[in-house]
Amino acid sequence: MSTDHEQHYLVTGATGNTGTHVAAGLRDRGLRVRTASRHPVPADGAVRFDWGDVSTFDATLDGIDAVYLVAPVGVADPAPLVRPFLESAVDRGVQRVVQLGSSAVGKGDPGLGEIHSLVSELVPRWTVLRPSWFMQNFVGDHPLAEGIRTSGQIITATGAGRLGFIDAADIAAVAVEALTAEDPIEGELILTGPEALSYADAAAVVSDVHGRPVEHIDLTTEQMVQRLVDTGLAPEFARMLAGLDARIRAGQEDRVTGTVEMVTGRPATSLRDFLTADARATTEAPGPAVP
Ligand SMILES: NC(=O)c1ccc[n+]([C@@H]2O[C@H](COP(=O)([O-])OP(=O)(O)OC[C@H]3O[C@@H](n4cnc5c(N)ncnc54)[C@H](OP(=O)(O)O)[C@@H]3O)[C@@H](O)[C@H]2O)c1
Structure with missing residues (x-):
């Protein structure tokens, strides 16, 4: 090699x-x-x-x-x-x-x-x-971000279940180490952010950073399947996505691994820091050229 x-x-x-x-x-x-x-x-x-x-x-x-x-x-x-x-x-x-x-x-x-x-x-x-689930879902074109912008709502079927939202940049930092490390980092790595949050916790952070109220609406799994089908998803795909929410509700994603820091040597980004940086970047982005 x-x-x-x-x-x-x-x-x-x-x-x-x-x-x-x-x-x-x-x-x-x-x-x-x-x-x-x-x-x-x-x-x-x-x-x-x-x-x-x-x-x-x-x-x-x-x-x-x-x-x-x-x-x-x-x-x-x-x-x-x-x-x-x-x-x-x-x-x-x-x-x-x-x-x-x-x-x-x-x-x-x-x-x-x-x-x-x-x-x-x-x-x-x-x-x-x-x-775990990407923090990027809260910004840009993702349907979750769309819901936050248009109705001030985060709609899931996750109950009070928590998950370790992670910044995609932290996943990438681990990937770069795994691709280049002399002593190979091999096998599977479960990656999370620095804390496990419910969607209600996350809604509170989004409210705080954006300075306007955002609420979490909790559906049953069946209600979520119907909602996704109503948006045009195939029933099988809708059931798969709602099943992921059910997994969170059951506590199966409630964990923080610390692997990002172990591999990269720096702590994983918190949801608050991620959203604050994104809001700053969006505000500072140049607008359309004035003729
Ligand atoms: N979002 C989450 O919370 C989450 C959590 C855990 C795991 N994941 C997994 O992460 C993966 C990436 O998801 P993402 O939403 O973050 O997507 P993404 O990486 O932002 O976008 C997909 C990328 O793949 C390229 N691509 C798509 N179809 C392609 C094709 N047929 N041939 C070649 N390139 C193609 C796209 O570029 P072009 O359009 O230019 O081809 C784009 O660069 C998925 O497998 C997802 O299940 C996501």
Whole structure:
């Protein structure tokens, strides 16, 4: 294997919540990075890559040593798309893969859990990151953020259940370590923020930071399925999402792991600090040019 600075890193999902930060983190270290997604931002090293189009795999993988893997999003059965990519990657000499999974999905479970199995079977050095829910869901285009903006409500079926919301930038910082560490950080890592909060706790933090009231509305699981179906989701997908809420309600996501600090050497970002920084960035963003 070549030395760290000769290594060529591929970042998939490079325009997304974690991929953006993974690419930036590797570049900050002076490392060679190729970014890949269906709509690549024109920049040195960006390629058009589509999980659904095998003809894009060769140019994406050419000369690559290590991969940050964000499996196709919103695809019910991603394993048949990811397997040929991983087989080709390993054939071409890729030694290390860091895959983005989810704290709620274990190895072998449908969807991301099957990708976890594939990575562990096929790749010589592998790490699966299993983060809790992203703080990014509270901002930008996410439906949760939309609800906060339009009605001042966070609607879930999670009851008083708590979870360790995490900043995607912290997930990315762990990914960069796992991709580059001399002593490999291998296996699966459950990643959380620094505290476990219920959605009512989170609503109080959002209210405080934004300076206007935001309330948590708690639905039953069945009410949540119906609500999601009413927004146009397929019943099966709606039941899967509502099932994740039920998991939180049952306390299965109520944990803080401390892994971000252990791996990166700095504490994970709190929801309050994340939202404060986002509000400041939004306020300071340049407005439309005045003619
Ligand atoms: N949100 C959460 O709370 C949470 C919690 C735990 C785990 N996760 C997991 O994190 C993963 C990422 O979710 P996210 O919402 O943060 O998404 P994201 O990474 O912000 O966006 C998806 C990325 O993948 C790329 N992409 C999508 N479809 C593609 C395709 N067919 N071929 C190539 N690239 C494709 C997109 O770029 P282009 O559109 O340019 O292709 C984008 O860069 C998901 O697997 C999710 O289950 C999310």
